[in-house]
Amino acid sequence: MNISSHVADQAVHWLLEMQQGTLTPRQQAAWQQWLNAHSEHQRAWEHIQRVNQRLRGMPSPLAHATLTAPTSSRRQALKLLLLLGAGSAADWGLRRQHILPPLTADYRSPVGQRRQVQLADGSQLQLNTGSAVDVHFDGEQRLVRLLEGEILLSANAGSFPLQVLTGQGLLSSQAARVNVRQFNDHTQVAVLKGRVEVMPNTYSGLPLVVEAARQVNFTRKGWDTPRATDANSGAWAEGMLMAAHMRLEDFLGELGRYRRGQLNCDPQVANLLISGSYPLDDSERILDLLEISLPVKVRRFTRYWVTVQARA
16 A cells, blocks of 8 residues: 555644644544545545554554654654554564564574675665564655664665664665664664764654764664764674774674674673774684684683683
8 A cells, every 4th residue: 555755744744633632623624625635645544543553552662652752753753654554563563572573574684694685776785693674665765674683784866765764763864875783772873975864763853964984873862972983883794893902892792693602701801902803704713813812711611602711
């Protein structure tokens, strides 16, 4: 069911008007006139009511943010859900609660693997280890929903911005190259080329514009101070893990994303610093290199339970 962006705006407007209180007779007549004017208006109205009903019965973070946000943010979120479809809204909420697994996503990459996808408009999408996305392209929008993990998006210019929806908000860009990583409570965005607008779920002001060579973390409510991109931003797409004076505990946390099982760091060596470029396709080789470059010992209880500790 196709609903234009303009009609979606009108449907959301009338829904919010009714939620604010009783309509005056003039407003009721105007709403009825709008509803009867076109079958697309009727489809949009039926659809936005279903979306709103599902949101009220859905205890997901997106639903709560949509229903309690300031009017401008609520309007934007409702319009997005209307264009996505009521079923998609429900799927998104269920996925955020881990009830509907990312296995059902349009595209996914298992732990330790990366994947490249060409989108309908020619844009390139790369998925990092343990990542999942849904893709929604039509005549009115270009949307990628990051369900979990990390993506590198090389967006081509088009009639509409290419948008990325995460658990904390919406990113919009035209021709840009951007790395997006989903954490439990925030999203990290690193702009490698072009510029990207960031709009958190419950933020009511103007979007944050992130320029090339800058990165930022944002939550549902706002963002921290943008800073220069770090050495590791997007390096995974080339199969590399980059470290520049990185704490060993943080380094192992990154490396652990690319292998199954538990990779532990003993607190005695957690603050050792490491630098260099490491090939992600051979994590066992990286662990061997650690014993050469640092005063540590790698203890392998099994392949799936490894601890890096101080050398005796």
